[in-house]
Amino acid sequence: MKYMTAEPFRIKMVEPIKKSTKAERQQWLKEAQYNAFRLKADDVYVDCITDSGTSAMSTHQWSAMMLGDESYAGCRSFYELEKSVRDIFGMPMVQPTHQGRAADYIMAQIYCKPKKYAIGNMHFDTFRGNAEVMGTYPVDLVIDEGLDSASPSHPFKGNLDINKMQSLVDEKGADQICVIIITVTCNNNGGQPVSMQNIREVSEFAKKYNIPLVMDSARLAENAYFIKTREEGYADKSIKEITREMFSYCETATMSSKKDGLVNIGGLFVTRNKDVFVQANQLAIVHEGFITYGGMSGRDMEALAVGLQEACDEQYLEYRIKQVKYLGDKLKAAGIPIIEPTGGHGVYVDGRRFFPQIPQHEFPSQRLVVALYEESGVRAVELGACAFGSKDEEGNPIWPELETMRICVSRRVYTNNHLDVIVNALSDIYKNRDSYKGMKIVHEGPILALRHFTAGFELLK
Numbered sequence: 001m002k003y004m005t006a007e008p009f010r011i012k013m014v015e016p017i018k019k020s021t022k023a024e025r026q027q028w029l030k031e032a033q034y035n036a037f038r039l040k041a042d043d044v045y046v047d048c049i050t051d052s053g054t055s056a057m058s059t060h061q062w063s064a065m066m067l068g069d070e071s072y073a074g075c076r077s078f079y080e081l082e083k084s085v086r087d088i089f090g091m092p093m094v095q096p097t098h099q100g101r102a103a104d105y106i107m108a109q110i111y112c113k114p115k116k117y118a119i120g121n122m123h124f125d126t127f128r129g130n131a132e133v134m135g136t137y138p139v140d141l142v143i144d145e146g147l148d149s150a151s152p153s154h155p156f157k158g159n160l161d162i163n164k165m166q167s168l169v170d171e172k173g174a175d176q177i178c179v180i181i182i183t184v185t186c187n188n189n190g191g192q193p194v195s196m197q198n199i200r201e202v203s204e205f206a207k208k209y210n211i212p213l214v215m216d217s218a219r220l221a222e223n224a225y226f227i228k229t230r231e232e233g234y235a236d237k238s239i240k241e242i243t244r245e246m247f248s249y250c251e252t253a254t255m256s257s258k259k260d261g262l263v264n265i266g267g268l269f270v271t272r273n274k275d276v277f278v279q280a281n282q283l284a285i286v287h288e289g290f291i292t293y294g295g296m297s298g299r300d301m302e303a304l305a306v307g308l309q310e311a312c313d314e315q316y317l318e319y320r321i322k323q324v325k326y327l328g329d330k331l332k333a334a335g336i337p338i339i340e341p342t343g344g345h346g347v348y349v350d351g352r353r354f355f356p357q358i359p360q361h362e363f364p365s366q367r368l369v370v371a372l373y374e375e376s377g378v379r380a381v382e383l384g385a386c387a388f389g390s391k392d393e394e395g396n397p398i399w400p401e402l403e404t405m406r407i408c409v410s411r412r413v414y415t416n417n418h419l420d421v422i423v424n425a426l427s428d429i430y431k432n433r434d435s436y437k438g439m440k441i442v443h444e445g446p447i448l449a450l451r452h453f454t455a456g457f458e459l460l461k
C-alpha cells in the first residue's frame with residue numbers, strides 16, 4: 001500500500017460552508033460576548049470547537065439507519081448494538097443512553113459519594129459537573145509530564161500517577177476514595193493516550209484497596225491505536241484485541257458515542273457487575289428511556305453499531321491519527337507552541353506561550369480563540385482559565401496548570417486544505433502576537449465546572 005496515503009474513503013455528498021468578512025465576524029463576536037459557544041454555526045467557516053457528534057457517517061451507517069426498529073421494548077436495533085458493543089468492549093451488560101453525560105450521570109449516581117474523592121487522570125467536565133452536584137471531590141492525578149505542554153518525550157501523557165494515588169490513599173484513607181476513573185484518551189491535556197501498562201497498574205491498585213475502576217471511553221479506538229503504535233508488545237495485536245484488554249481491567253465503562261462511535265448522538269453505560277447494571281437500568285428508565293433504547297432511536301442505535309466497528313478499522317485509524325498529526329506538524333513548523341506529541345482528536349495550542357504578555361487571569365487562550373475566529377472564521381475552544389478555573393473554599397480563584405486552545409478535528413469531515421486555513425491564520429496571528437491584550441469575564445453561570453459554555457467576555461483595551 002506504498003502509494004495509498006490518501007483518505008480511505010471518497011466523498012458522496014457535500015455540505016456547503018459559508019465564507020464571511022472580518023467585519024461580519026467582529027459583529028458576530030460582539031453579539032456572542034466573545035464566547036465561541038454562543039456563535040451561530042452557520043457563521044463558522046471551519047468548525048473545530050469539538051469532535052463531539054460532528055463525524056461524517058458512512059454509506060454503511062446511513063443504510064443501517066433504514067433498518068432501525070423503533071419498537072419501545074426489545075427492539076432488534078438494541079440487540080445489534082449490544083452485539084457490536086460486546087465485541088469491542090468484551091463486557092456483557094449494555095445500557096444505551098442519549099449521550100455520554102447521561103452515562104456520566106448514571107455512573108456518578110452509582111459510584112460517587114458525598115465528601116469522598118473521585119480519582120481520575122483528568123476528569124471530563126461533564127463528570128466534574130455531576131460530581132459537583134453529588135458533593136464528591138474530583139481529583140486529577142495525571143503524571144507530571146501530562147501537565148507540561150513543552151515536554152515532548154512521553155508517549156502516554158494521559159497516564160495516572162500511581163505515586164500520587166498512593167499519597168492520596170495514605171493521607172485520606174482508602175475508604176474515602178469512592179471511584180477511580182481513567183479517561184481514554186485524556187481530553188483535557190491534548191487527547192493524550194493511556195498505556196496498557198498504566199491501565200493494568202491502576203487496576204491492580206484499585207483491586208488492592210477495593211476501589212471500583214471505571215473507564216470513560218469516548219475515544220477508545222484512538223487510544224487503542226496509540227497503544228498499538230507506541231507500546232511494546234502490541235504492534236501485532238488487532239485494535240479490538242487491544243480494546244478488549246483495556247476494558248478487561250475495569251468494572252464499568254461509560255462512553256460518549258459522539259466521538260469514536262462515529263455518530264451524531266448517543267452514549268453507553270457498559271458493565272460486568274450485575275448489581276450495578278440493575279441500578280443503571282432503573283436510573284435509565286427514570287431519566288433516559290426503557291432499558292433497550294435509553295434515549296436513542298432504533299435507527300441511531302443501528303448507526304452506532306456500525307460506527308463502532310468502523311472506528312476500530314485500522315486503515316481508518318491510521319488516516320485519522322495522521323490527519324491530526326499533519327495539523328500539529330505544520331503548526332510546529334510555523335513556530336507555534338503546541339502540546340507535544342500531538343494527541344488523538346485535535347491540536348492544543350499553549351495560550352501562555354503564544355501570548356506571554358497576557359496573564360492567565362486575563363484568559364490568553366480564550367483571546368486566541370477570539371483572534372482565530374476573527375481572522376479566519378475558524379472556531380476552536382478554550383481549555384484553560386475559563387473552562388478549568390476553580391475556586392478554593394474561601395472563593396479565591398485557582399488557575400489550571402494547562403492553558404490551551406483546543407483545535408478539534410472532526411472525524412472524516414474536513415480535508416487537509418481546511419487544516420491549512422488554520423495553519424495560515426494562526427501563523428499570521430503569531431507574527432502579530434505582541435499587539436493582543438487580554439479579556440475579562442462579565443457573566444457566568446452558577447455551576448463553575450460548566451461556566452465556559454455560557455460565559456460572556458469583554459476585550460481589554
Ligand SMILES: *Cc1c(COP(=O)(O)O)cnc(C)c1O
Pocket residue numbers: 052099100101102104124126127183184187216217218219255256257258259266267
Ligand atoms: C464527550 C465526552 C463526555 C460527554 O459526552 P456527551 O456525549 O457530550 O454528553 C464524557 N466524557 C468524555 C471523555 C467525553 O469526551
